[in-house]
Amino acid sequence: TNEVIFHSIADLTVARLATKHNSRNSGNSGSISTLQQTSNPQFSLCIFHSTKSLLQMAESKSAMRKPVFTKVDQLRPGTSGHNLTAKVVSSNMVLQKGRPDGPQVRQMRIAECVVGDETGTIVFTARNDQVDLMKPDATVILRNAKIDMFKGSMRLAVDKWGRVEVTEPASFTVKEDNNLSLVEYELVNVVEE
Structure with a gap:
């Protein structure tokens, strides 16, 4: 044998x-x-x-699992691994370094985009190639997204371990009156006695 x-x-x-x-x-x-x-x-x-x-x-x-999609109102500070389908409400370029005609490697672009679904909105920080995908009224799938904290507020981001994809327009209406990035969080140390 x-x-x-x-x-x-x-x-x-x-x-x-x-x-x-x-x-x-x-x-x-x-x-x-x-x-x-x-x-x-x-x-x-x-x-x-x-x-x-x-x-x-x-x-x-090694069989791949189906992704579990999260709604915007379920996002919490310090969490990661989120998959969301969201509509882009607005996009605002906040940083562009490097010459537009220069090499792509040296360019750095950052845009703050408000994205949301039927439960609320949040600011998404788009970097470099992601900026081109985040056009107003576009529907995107954010895979393996994480929550970063910026000045006490939540920001959604997708790093090199995640993915941003443009998909077919979603049928939901974005709930713009519940912006999670407007909620300010404060880190509090708790001492147990």
Whole structure:
């Protein structure tokens, strides 16, 4: 039989590589035959007949999850990982460094855009290429957005780990009388006695 034994997660990669050749040549379906506790309680000993089961386990872990979309009124200071669908209410360029005819790498543009949905609005800080996407009345999807604090107020931002996409116009009407960026927060130290 083509058996692979590994004692830790670090050995998983080694086991995968070591049995890649063997699993191609075997017709086994690949299943865990034994799970035993070793003398070291931190590790478990697993015996695999082929890497097919290893690969199936890895593939099931890597399956992409559907994004969970958040509404503007659910945003809180210091949070991240938000996915939102919002309409751009307004866009105002606040900083443009570098020459427009110069190299793209040296240019820096920042715009403050008011974006919102049917629950409220918030100021979104658009940087560089994001500025071009944030046109008034456009509907955008903000993926992996985070809340930054600026002078005690919330600002929505998407960094290099997130994404801004223009999408089809949304059917909702923006609730402009609930601007979360107008709420001022104060950091308070709490001493427990």
